[in-house]
Amino acid sequence: MTDAMPATRTRRGSSAQGRAEVRRELVAAAARLFDERGYEDTTVDDIAGAAGVGRRTFFRYFRSKEDAISPDHEGALARVAEVFATAHAGEPTTALVMRAGETVFELYTADPALSLRRYRVTHQVAALRDRESASVDHYRRLFTRNLRQRFAGSPDGDMRAAVTAAAVVAAHNLALREWLAAGAPDDGGRSCRERFREVAALLPGEPVRRADPLHAVAQRLEAAADRLERSRLP
Amino acid sequence: MTDAMPATRTRRGSSAQGRAEVRRELVAAAARLFDERGYEDTTVDDIAGAAGVGRRTFFRYFRSKEDAISPDHEGALARVAEVFATAHAGEPTTALVMRAGETVFELYTADPALSLRRYRVTHQVAALRDRESASVDHYRRLFTRNLRQRFAGSPDGDMRAAVTAAAVVAAHNLALREWLAAGAPDDGGRSCRERFREVAALLPGEPVRRADPLHAVAQRLEAAADRLERSRLP
DNA sequence: ACGGTAACGGCACTCCGTGCCATTAGCAAG
DNA sequence: CTTGCTAATGGCACGGAGTGCCGTTACCGT
Known part of the structure; x- marks a missing residue:
């Protein structure tokens, strides 16, 4: 079978700029979703998905769901x-x-x-x-x-x-x-x-x-x- | 089979004093367990079990695990x-x-x-x-x-x-x-x-x-x- | 004695957060 | 170009918090 096509996308987080870019996208996605849909009704899966990364990766950028909306x-x-x-x-x-x-x-x-x-x-x-x-x-x-x-x-x-x-x-x-x-x-x-x-x-x-x-x-x-x-x- | 013997214990929380008593026991159990075993290593099941009530009942007395150790x-x-x-x-x-x-x-x-x-x-x-x-x-x-x-x-x-x-x-x-x-x-x-x-x-x-x-x-x-x-x- | 009320325990479920691991892109050396 | 190393990734599974639901049952007023 042609298998699940594991999405050979470019690995953005490899370089330092890449990491910053992924982080920005996650922050933007979180802010938008929290604003539109509400904080409670937004899951980490939603944020990660909207940013085009996996759920596990989200937690490599933020310690918690709340951290995605908090300043540094x-x-x-x-x-x-x-x-x-x-x-x-x-x-x-x-x-x-x-x-x-x-x-x-x-x-x-x-x-x-x-x-x-x-x-x-x-x-x-x-x-x-x-x-x-x-x-x-x-x-x-x-x-x-x-x-x-x-x-x-x-x-x-x-x-x-x-x-x-x-x-x-x-x-x-x-x-x-x-x-x-x-x-x-x-x-x-x-x-x-x-x-x-x-x-x-x-x-x-x-x-x-x-x-x-x-x-x-x-x-x-x-x-x-x-x-x-x-x-x-x- | 003699079945699980569903523990026909007195229902302490029925009266007002009963509720206060159960609450005190939960607070005492939580304080003791947090102190002895550490907060992270103590589950709500542990607290409820130590107080002789079910896990579900714990959440009828406290909104969260943290509430068990917080004053009113x-x-x-x-x-x-x-x-x-x-x-x-x-x-x-x-x-x-x-x-x-x-x-x-x-x-x-x-x-x-x-x-x-x-x-x-x-x-x-x-x-x-x-x-x-x-x-x-x-x-x-x-x-x-x-x-x-x-x-x-x-x-x-x-x-x-x-x-x-x-x-x-x-x-x-x-x-x-x-x-x-x-x-x-x-x-x-x-x-x-x-x-x-x-x-x-x-x-x-x-x-x-x-x-x-x-x-x-x-x-x-x-x-x-x-x-x-x-x-x-x- | 009896019926209503309310607390209870258990079950199943969602979601957060984490450990583990195979995969793979990117990079440096040969 | 090939090879090998590093590190980011994503998937999987797990534990634990918190919640909805429901059958059961002790308690209490009539």
């Missing part, structure tokens, strides 16, 4: 961490957190149309909203860790770090949501950043920092504890 | 909403949000041992951490909605609402985590509430409070030691 938070998280890591010790904390926060806007302003589609779908599906909340919380934790080190030595340092981090992340999200609700105007994210900057006026004042020998010891202990904590995460 | 956030959310709904219009906003926030502590302080077990399990499993983040975000949204109404008319009302809500929720979680890290001392949640109240000084528009920096260093040393101890526990 891992990459953005790494960039924010880099901002904190390379920051000059003398930079005012408020300026630093604003700079770190603005880094994340690019994740959305790079492709306004896609961001808009993601926004629409995400805010209609409870499961995706919750996933987004969890992702946002990862930023909050990252900010909190770094601020806790910066505020070390200040009275209420931990509380101040927690509050400041949460405030910055919340302001970021507010600016982002308003930008999306306005139709994601392609101004390079300027409207986003300007709105975001308003949070600076609402942040708690700069804590007192002193040249205290105990300060360095405490900071190193905290850093060690952080490393331990982080190394335990899978 | 829906109920707490409703109570917080009630606080906002019945608040006097003249009550200062800060006092109101503190009152609303404190309501949630009871969810944990009512059963310190169970809360401790939940905390341990939740912070070891990424899926449960993310779920917790999503639940917490529901509180943040509830606070934001009510504060937005209160701040309506103010020029930066929405931003203030977003920042204040995020700050209050973050402070609540910090107080809760510290209480849990301290072994959940059964003082009726007083330590929680006192720590939580410190956020009032950091809220937008409130004055900044200063304290003795040496005291802060000592506090941080203790906290760091706690984290070290905790991180090598399991």
